[in-house]
Amino acid sequence: MNAESIGFVMPHSIYWGMLTLVPLALLAVAWKQGIVPAVPYEPDAGPVEKLLDWISDRTGLFVALWSVMAVFAYTYEVTARYLFNMPTIWVHESSFLLFGMQYMMAGAYGLLHGSHVRVDVIYTKLSLRRQAAVSVFTSVFFFIFIMAMMGTAYRFFFDSLAMDERSVETWQVQYWPVKMLMLVGACLIMLAGISRLIKDIRIYEKQLRSEVSA
DSSP, X not given: OOGGGTOXXXXXXXXXXXXXXXXXXHHHHHHHHTOSOOOOOOTTOOHHHHHHHHHHHHHHHHHHTHHHHHHHHHHHHHHHHHHHSOOOSSHHHHHHHHHHHHHHHTHHHHHHTTOSOOOOTTGGGSOHHHHHHHXXXXXXXXXXXXXXXXXHHHHHHHHHHHXXXXXXXXXXXXXXXXXXXXXXXXXXXHHHHHHHHHHHHHHHHHHHHHHHHO
């Protein structure tokens, strides 16, 4: 591939800027049209729980809109490659980085909406109170895992930032924003886990009172 056949190269600053501005613009349009989905608050949720759920839901919605950018990027790549014989050096890398960051950032949204895979063979056979008790107990392991993830992502981010780490591909995009979002995503999952723990404790207490009064 020679220089003349490469075609347009996305500047790094525009790529990172679009990841921020495009979802905000789409959300603004959706908000004006009244089609932004409501946050699924629990009926008896307190202000802290509502705040945590709002953060989890809206960050998930924000990064979901990155997929729109990937569609346009791949459309551009296919058009440039097959119609003008000018393949890009940035579309594939920008897209797989986008989906990787999306995966990390959407973890809290998935936890809020119950989208994570879980083994329910025994769990579903328990009463609501015992399900809540199991969830509270296993949350200990959840928080240990998330704190380890946060610590690892923290080191990854600051090491990458210090060395101005870039990809080894021709585009040479910065990697420290990717690793920064690994840390942010881990923090968001931690917040979603705290909200989930609050819900489980409330369910346990409510079911316990119901069984005692029965």
